Amino acid sequence: MFDFAKYLVYLQFGIGLNKKIMKKLLLAILMVISSCSSKKELQEVNLYSKRHYPVDEVQYKNFEKLTGIKVNVVKASADELIERLKNEGENSPADLFITVDAGKLYKARELGLLQKFSSNVINENVKQELKDPDGYWTPITYRARILVYSKERVQKSDLSTYEDLINPKWKNRLLARSSSNAYNQALMSSLVANLGSEKATAWSEGVVTNFARDPKGSDRDQVRAIAAGQGDVAIVNSYYIGILLSSDKDQDVSAGNSVEVFFPNQGENERGSHINVSAIGLTKNAPNKSNAIKLIEYLTSVEAQKVYVNNSYEYPVNTKVEPSEIVKNWGVFKVDMLNLNKLGEFREEAIKIFDSTGWK
Numbered sequence: 001m002f003d004f005a006k007y008l009v010y011l012q013f014g015i016g017l018n019k020k021i022m023k024k025l026l027l028a029i030l031m032v033i034s035s036c037s038s039k040k041e042l043q044e045v046n047l048y049s050k051r052h053y054p055v056d057e058v059q060y061k062n063f064e065k066l067t068g069i070k071v072n073v074v075k076a077s078a079d080e081l082i083e084r085l086k087n088e089g090e091n092s093p094a095d096l097f098i099t100v101d102a103g104k105l106y107k108a109r110e111l112g113l114l115q116k117f118s119s120n121v122i123n124e125n126v127k128q129e130l131k132d133p134d135g136y137w138t139p140i141t142y143r144a145r146i147l148v149y150s151k152e153r154v155q156k157s158d159l160s161t162y163e164d165l166i167n168p169k170w171k172n173r174l175l176a177r178s179s180s181n182a183y184n185q186a187l188m189s190s191l192v193a194n195l196g197s198e199k200a201t202a203w204s205e206g207v208v209t210n211f212a213r214d215p216k217g218s219d220r221d222q223v224r225a226i227a228a229g230q231g232d233v234a235i236v237n238s239y240y241i242g243i244l245l246s247s248d249k250d251q252d253v254s255a256g257n258s259v260e261v262f263f264p265n266q267g268e269n270e271r272g273s274h275i276n277v278s279a280i281g282l283t284k285n286a287p288n289k290s291n292a293i294k295l296i297e298y299l300t301s302v303e304a305q306k307v308y309v310n311n312s313y314e315y316p317v318n319t320k321v322e323p324s325e326i327v328k329n330w331g332v333f334k335v336d337m338l339n340l341n342k343l344g345e346f347r348e349e350a351i352k353i354f355d356s357t358g359w360k
Helices: 005-017 019-041 053-065 077-089 102-110 120-125 183-196 197-210 219-227 238-245 248-256 288-297 300-311 347-357
Strands: 044-049 070-075 096-099 137-150 233-237 257-260 275-285
Touching: 019 233, 044 077, 044 288, 053 288, 077 096, 077 102, 096 102, 096 288, 102 137, 102 183, 102 275, 102 347, 120 288, 120 300, 137 183, 137 219, 137 238, 137 288, 137 300, 183 197, 183 233, 183 347, 197 347, 219 233, 219 238, 219 248, 219 257, 219 300, 233 238, 238 248, 248 257, 275 288, 288 300
Parallel strands: 044 070, 044 096
Antiparallel strands: 096 275, 137 233, 137 257, 137 275
16 A cells, blocks of 8 residues: 555655645645545445335345445335336436336336346355246245135135136135235236237136226225135235234234145146246446445345244245245145246236226
8 A cells, every 4th residue: 555654754854845725735645545445435225125024124234234335225116116227317326226026127127227247156146947047036035826715614625726817616705905006917918928819808807897896995904804804715926825924913814824835837737836036136326335235145145034024924035944844834836937027028018907897
């Protein structure tokens, strides 16, 4: 390192600076050095996040303690964050964009808001089949869009596939949330990708015919409705059952215990159950790119993945981590291996189908 003090001594002898001037000059230089050092130590990473789970705050605090890198979070809906990234352009402070739907990351990518990234650590951490084949995002957790059914009024043998939900035997017995929900839009996008628009439209018409009530509420509300006898089968995300069963509210635990979990399309020649991911993309103009990649590496690590599975009851993306005990009790299931970018590619068609078939 360059020795400014020694240099000033040489200057003093060389040009005859008096001691007062020397002291002032030395003090000024030391202040500049101190200022530069402080700026180097002020490390941060800025997230735009759709996720709203308490476990995320735990993860970010753990990362800060481990690395000294401060995590700043802006929360809003995925579409609002995408619009913000568009408006901010090259001046955006955002380094990472996190959503609970691969379709929204696809949308951000198509708008030119993300950049490709790669890391040997991430590649080793994350299951190959869950990654974006184009390299614009990586998953941090995943969940299945499952069926839950009343233990009292439905037999497991009555259930089989998503497609079978249009069977007349389910008339006035099905429950689901609104078609404006990203989880349902992703499911419909997967049906369009797997079955084609015509069959997906017929499916939506049949499901609407079998609704026990107009779609409303959250996934947890659908489970509560089954417990209250308002319907018998609901379409929900898997992790919500874990959240209900682990709740400190007796009513929620009771609702969770009133249903059984069922993974559709598990037959030998069937495609498997639809999944979606919480995933993270690197913004095109990320000002703290190296810090951002470090955070992704941490969130996909064994340590962080264990925190996710034991608090949010999502499935881990790290090959070395198992689901929580609650989730493991549901058994292993066959996953629909559809390229998850299709959930964005067919999103507009999915929304049109919902609108045309009266799924409110």
